[in-house]
Amino acid sequence: xxxxxxxxxxxxxxxxRMERNLCRVAQYAKEHDLRLRPHTKTHKTPxxxxxxxxxxxxxxxxxxxxxxxxxxxxxxxxxxxxxxIIGLSKLRRLMEVAAHTRVTVALDSLQAARQLADAARAARxxxxxxxxxxxxxxxxxVALGEELxxxxxxxxxxxxxxxxxxxxxYPGHIRSAEEEFRRLIDQLAADTAQIADDFRSAGLPxxxxxxxxxxxxxxxxxxxxxxxxxxxxxxxxxxxxxRSGMATLDDCAVTILTTVVSTAGKxxxxxxxxxxxxxxxxxxxxxxxxxxxxxxxxxAVVYSQNEEHGYIDTRKCDQEFQVGDRLRIIxxxxxxxVNLHEQVYGIRNDKVELTWKVEGRGKLQ
Numbered sequence: 001x002x003x004x005x006x007x008x009x010x011x012x013x014x015x016x017r018m019e020r021n022l023c024r025v026a027q028y029a030k031e032h033d034l035r036l037r038p039h040t041k042t043h044k045t046p047x048x049x050x051x052x053x054x055x056x057x058x059x060x061x062x063x064x065x066x067x068x069x070x071x072x073x074x075x076x077x078x079x080x081x082x083x084x085i086i087g088l089s090k091l092r093r094l095m096e097v098a099a100h101t102r103v104t105v106a107l108d109s110l111q112a113a114r115q116l117a118d119a120a121r122a123a124r125x126x127x128x129x130x131x132x133x134x135x136x137x138x139x140x141x142v143a144l145g146e147e148l149x150x151x152x153x154x155x156x157x158x159x160x161x162x163x164x165x166x167x168x169x170y171p172g173h174i175r176s177a178e179e180e181f182r183r184l185i186d187q188l189a190a191d192t193a194q195i196a197d198d199f200r201s202a203g204l205p206x207x208x209x210x211x212x213x214x215x216x217x218x219x220x221x222x223x224x225x226x227x228x229x230x231x232x233x234x235x236x237x238x239x240x241x242x243r244s245g246m247a248t249l250d251d252c253a254v255t256i257l258t259t260v261v262s263t264a265g266k267x268x269x270x271x272x273x274x275x276x277x278x279x280x281x282x283x284x285x286x287x288x289x290x291x292x293x294x295x296x297x298x299x300a301v302v303y304s305q306n307e308e309h310g311y312i313d314t315r316k317c318d319q320e321f322q323v324g325d326r327l328r329i330i331x332x333x334x335x336x337x338v339n340l341h342e343q344v345y346g347i348r349n350d351k352v353e354l355t356w357k358v359e360g361r362g363k364l365q
Contacts, residue, residue, distance in 0.1 A: 003350050008259045008326065009273035011337065011344045015353060017253035018048075018235060018346075025217060025234050026055040032221040037061050037080055037210070039232030040071055042335045044360030045344070048235065049074035059102070061230045065090045066363030068097045073359065078102045080130070080210070082168065082230065084112040084140065090365065091115060095123035104128035106168045106210075108142050113155050113162065120161035129155055130168040130210055135191050136184065137172045144195055149202050156204060166208035167195055170230075175285050176244040177219050185216070189223050196225030215244040238334035239293050240284045255295060255328035256337065258310065260321050267315045271327060274305040278329070279336035292329040302329065 003012060029036040038052050039061040049060050049071055059078025062068045068079050084107040085094055097103055098120075105127060107113055113129065120127045131152045134141030142148050148167070156164040169192075174184045192211065199206040212220050212229030220229045233240070236254040237247035256277060262270035278291050291310070294300040297317045304311040310329075314321060331337040338344065339361045346354040 001352050003257060003345070003347060003352060004326070006257060006345065006352065008257050009271075009277045010257045011341045012255050012257055012328070013236070013344055013346045013356075014253045014255075015346045015348050017251060019051075021234055021237060021247075021251060021253060022052060022055055025231060026052075026057070028218060028220075029229060030056060034220055034226070035208070035210075035228035037078065037228055037230050038235070039063075039082070039230050040067065040360060042232040042338065043235050044070075044338055044358050044363075045356050046071060046073035046359055047356055049076060052235075053077075058228075061232075062360075064363050064365060065093045065097070066365050067360050068094065068103070070360045070363060072097060072100055076101060078104070080104045080106065080230070082106045082132075082170075084108060086112060086115060088115075088119070091119035092123075094127075095119055095125055098123070098125045098127060102128070104130060104165060104208075106130045106132045106140075108132040108140050108151070110151065110154055113151075113158060117158045117162045126160060127162050128165040129162050130166055130208060131155060131164070133167055133169050133195060135169040135171050135188055136174070137170055139170070139172070141169065144191055145198070148195065149198055149204070152199065152204050153202065164205050166206045166210070167199065168208075168210040169195075170213060171211065171216060172213055174213070174216055175240075176215050176246070178245050185219065185222075192226055193224035214241060215246050217246065233335060236334045236338075238337075239330055239332045242293075243283060243286070249293070249295075249330070252330045254334050254337070255330055256292070258327050258329060260323055260325040260327065263321055263323055267313065268303075269312050269314055269321045271310040271312060271329075272308065273329070274307050274309045276307045276340060277337070278302075278305065278310070278331050279333060279340060280305065281331075281333040281336055283332050290332070292331050295328045295330060297327070 132141040210228040214233040217231040241247035258271040258273040291302040299316040301313040
């Protein structure tokens with residue numbers, strides 16, 4: 001059917017743009033001899049994960065056990081759970097996943113490692129481990145240097161049920177490869193070089209040095225020691241990606257189709273998509289009050305949201321809007337937007353070619 005037949009709000013995926021994004025990063029990884037293990041937090045859809053593997057990804061990355069269970073449907077030969085898994089019930093479920101595919105877990109504490117080792121021993125499986133190091137995000141991760149090496153050595157002694165495979169980091173504090181972030185990028189390069197040298201000096205296994213984020217994906221080869229990348233948002237791109245310089249508007253594969261439901265106010269209109277459609281995420285690192293980009297009217301500003309209402313300032317627009325008009329909005333942060341939709345529509349030339357259920361949405365446990 002034509003997209004005009006869809007009920008709104010509806011999340012649309014331009015299949016040609018998505019394919020270009022997937023191929024671009026897959027080719028980059030191949031050219032620079034980097035393992036690509038993309039994070040599925042953005043698409044949450046096994047069929048897209050399967051396509052990433054077809055294009056050369058060695059496996060997939062998830063954050064939660066529920067996501068790991070879903071991504072088994074992709075047929076992935078390898079899953080990285082990039083999150084400390086704490087608690088007996090979650091670990092039992094993870095061992096069930098490990099019975100069907102290879103599993104590696106990122107963690108940053110002895111407590112998490114011991115629980116993982118006990119669960120693996122009981123299930124008679126072997127789980128890989130990456131020690132997470134904090135390179136500036138100040139979220140998960142131990143400090144580089146003595147703390148990192150001490151934890152890695154302790155985990156290395158827990159073999160054979162868990163096996164130290166190397167180290168991982170997430171430079172999410174670096175939102176762009178532009179010059180304003182050059183100091184942080186140079187520091188990251190120095191840090192990765194030190195981490196790799198420290199592991200080798202200590203005689204620790206460093207099969208994998210996993211890193212990467214979408215804003216820095218095409219700079220990944222510049223970081224010494226790194227041999228694996230885990231970008232997620234690149235599959236669709238969004239306005240944050242455009243602002244970072246990593247993508248253009250023509251790379252943004254997702255738009256959210258909405259309908260104008262009210263023009264009663266002066267200087268603004270109301271659409272049928274609010275925070276339950278787009279999320280409340282503003283632009284990363286910006287105080288600008290905008291919740292998306294209106295493709296039909298770039299001068300318009302999505303300046304406020306309630307759960308079901310989106311407010312669009314139209315004072316700078318040349319055109320007049322009518323109740324019933326349809327608008328396509330590129331979200332600021334596409335990962336959160338996808339998580340709000342039960343199903344998404346793959347389109348070409350404004351025709352719906354397929355419908356995917358978002359199997360990984362809401363998998364909090």
